[in-house]
Each structure stands twice: as structure tokens, then as C-alpha cells.
Amino acid sequence: MDLVSYADLAVELVNTREPAVDALRDLDTLRSLLLIRPHLMGRVTSRDLEAMRQLRHDLRSVFEAAAAGAVDRAADGVNQLLLRHPIHPALSNHDGQEWHLHLSEDGSVPDRYAAGAAMGLSLVVGARGFRALGVCAADDCDNVFLADGSGKRRRYCSPACRKRSGGQ
């Protein structure tokens, strides 16, 4: 997993808040979010669930500020997260791979998740600018997404949302 792809953690967590049913409503739904990230797995309690919901809120605010062009506010949001959840890099050669840079697996699940998401977002913004952070413009969709940041600003999370909204 390269370090930029940690930004996907932010997108995946924010997008658990769906209009119809909250996909982060109890410990089971939190565990299924973590299933695809075995290195983030760990014992979780209801306090961790609360922390993850708070983190989801904070990350959404960053995407919303970026999409509204309020880049200072977006940067401030990322910096707050980086301060609150410092990253602890570590070399790893898991699963027979070459030694590569990873985040340490110490600490609580929400702390590690937040550190990874904030660092990934920082790398994305450093490479592509805040234009890369988007909130879907479809009326019935709350999703956030990462765009490549070049050309015209992307407005929809998916081709399906663009088509439904009659957008380009």
C-alpha cells in the first residue's frame, strides 16, 4: 500500500454516512469497514465508534471546505487532524514484500485510522492541490471523492451520479 493511497481511508469513512442508512451505526458496521484494511484491525469499543464518527465529521468538513474553495479552512482541518493524530512511520516487510514504509500498528484503531487518512490527504493535496477533494453535486448523494485535480473540476462521485443529474 503506498502512502498516497491512505487518502482512500478518508473517502471510505466519510462515505459511510449515507442518506438512507448510516453504514457506521454500531460496532459491527465499524468492523466491516475495517475488514478491507487488515493492518488497521484491532479491538474496538463503543468509545472507538464515537471517535470514528467524530473523525468522519472532521474529514467531511475538510472535503466540504475544499469543494467550496475555502482552502485555508480545509488546510486548517487537515493540520488539526495531523496534530491530534501524529503518524508513526515504520519499515515493514509484511506478506513477503520488500521493506517499505508503513504506518506503525501501535495505538488505538481511530488514532491509526485518523493518522493514515490525514497523512494520505496531505500527500494528495501536496501533489494535486485542494481541487482534488470533491463532494458529489448530485442532489441525492453525499459522497466525497478524490479527483486527479487537473483540468475542469470534477463534480460527481461517479458516472452514475453524473448521468442521473444530467451533468457533464
Ligand SMILES: [Zn+2]
Ligand atoms: Zn454521487
